[in-house]
Amino acid sequence: MHRRSRYPQGMVRFTVLASGSKGNCTAVSGGRTRILVDAGLSSRELFRRMKLAGEDPETLDAIVITHEHQDHINGLAITARRLGIPVYFTEATHRAWMRWLTPRRQMTYAQWMEQCRKQAAERQAEANVSTLEGEADEPEPGTRPAESRPDPTAPAASATVSAASPPPPPALPEDDPRKNDPNWLPAVEYFQAGQPFAIGDIDLSPFTIPHDAADPVGFVFRAEGVRMALATDLGYIPPNVKAQFKGVDLLLLESNHDLEMLRDGPYPWSVKQRVLSRVGHLSNEAAADFLCHNYDGQAAYIILAHLSESNNLPELARITAERALNGHASLLANRLLIAGQHEPLAAIDF
Numbered sequence: 001m002h003r004r005s006r007y008p009q010g011m012v013r014f015t016v017l018a019s020g021s022k023g024n025c026t027a028v029s030g031g032r033t034r035i036l037v038d039a040g041l042s043s044r045e046l047f048r049r050m051k052l053a054g055e056d057p058e059t060l061d062a063i064v065i066t067h068e069h070q071d072h073i074n075g076l077a078i079t080a081r082r083l084g085i086p087v088y089f090t091e092a093t094h095r096a097w098m099r100w101l102t103p104r105r106q107m108t109y110a111q112w113m114e115q116c117r118k119q120a121a122e123r124q125a126e127a128n129v130s131t132l133e134g135e136a137d138e139p140e141p142g143t144r145p146a147e148s149r150p151d152p153t154a155p156a157a158s159a160t161v162s163a164a165s166p167p168p169p170p171a172l173p174e175d176d177p178r179k180n181d182p183n184w185l186p187a188v189e190y191f192q193a194g195q196p197f198a199i200g201d202i203d204l205s206p207f208t209i210p211h212d213a214a215d216p217v218g219f220v221f222r223a224e225g226v227r228m229a230l231a232t233d234l235g236y237i238p239p240n241v242k243a244q245f246k247g248v249d250l251l252l253l254e255s256n257h258d259l260e261m262l263r264d265g266p267y268p269w270s271v272k273q274r275v276l277s278r279v280g281h282l283s284n285e286a287a288a289d290f291l292c293h294n295y296d297g298q299a300a301y302i303i304l305a306h307l308s309e310s311n312n313l314p315e316l317a318r319i320t321a322e323r324a325l326n327g328h329a330s331l332l333a334n335r336l337l338i339a340g341q342h343e344p345l346a347a348i349d350f
């Protein structure tokens with residue numbers, strides 16, 4: 001008879017493989033589709049944890065990326081290549097990721113400007129010393145990855161930041177010379193915040209979150225009628241994000257730090273300021289405030305995520321959220337789970 005490729009049960013599954021500033025990664029399955037949300041673990045560790053959680057990495061169909069911070073993309077290139085699967089980014093996030101990967105560009109914009117100033121000064125000094133005008137016709141060091149594109153005619157005018165470079169070609173038919181290119185991925189797909197799209201049987205609604213990255217997003221995933229929201233790395237919860245959390249069956253929300261622990265903790269003041277800022281991370285108190293005042297109480301599961309290991313304790317996060325849920329947290333509804341950094345959370349099946 002007809003072959004059925006659907007698995008008989010557990011057709012919708014949500015598995016947090018890792019959560020926190022040392023690596024984030026979640027597997028979402030729906031119907032015949034399986035996707036990875038972020039790839040912040042090394043490929044090896046990611047595979048190990050998937051197997052530990054009863055998932056088969058080989059069945060993954062795609063990777064979607066929330067933003068380019070290292071704890072979300074650390075194992076991305078190797079994992080995508082190993083599995084030969086596409087990566088979904090916003091265009092700005094993809095560009096930021098490429099800039100981060102190209103060693104020359106591991107610097108902030110201010111540092112880059114500073115380097116440009118220094119290089120210009122050095123060139124000027126050299127020009128002053130030697131009166132020869134045999135201009136350097138080699139490309140600016142650090143302006144272009146040493147790979148592809150022999151650009152015979154490009155003069156110094158092409159000395160720009162990588163933001164101007166186009167996305168890489170989708171796939172490479174020839175023998176892999178460019179697999180040495182750290183930017184190379186089997187395929188790249190772009191999405192935009194506010195514009196829902198589908199990967200196989202999973203519908204995704206990406207939404208903008210306030211965080212200090214190029215174009216950070218959270219997601220609502222929908223499969224087989226089950227809605228699952230995921231948002232970490234956000235300085236606060238603006239109305240557009242609150243709206244996304246309505247009517248979800250599962251809510252994974254950041255509960256990064258305890259305000260007092262952060263205040264008294266080991267971070268330098270500048271880092272504390274960053275974490276606390278409107279584009280930093282959500283505190284236990286802010287998550288609780290949402291759960292108390294805005295949450296509609298409909299989710300079967302609430303997962304507190306991206307807990308700081310320096311400025312939080314799982315029990316503090318849990319108690320703060322439980323209080324906010326005002327006794328509604330139970331084994332049947334609003335079941336509260338804490339996602340960890342060092343081991344996967346048991347798979348949640350719908």
Ligand SMILES: [Zn+2]
Pocket residue numbers: 020021024069071072233306
């Ligand atoms: Zn993060």
Ligand SMILES: [Zn+2]
Pocket residue numbers: 067069211213233
């Ligand atoms: Zn981040």
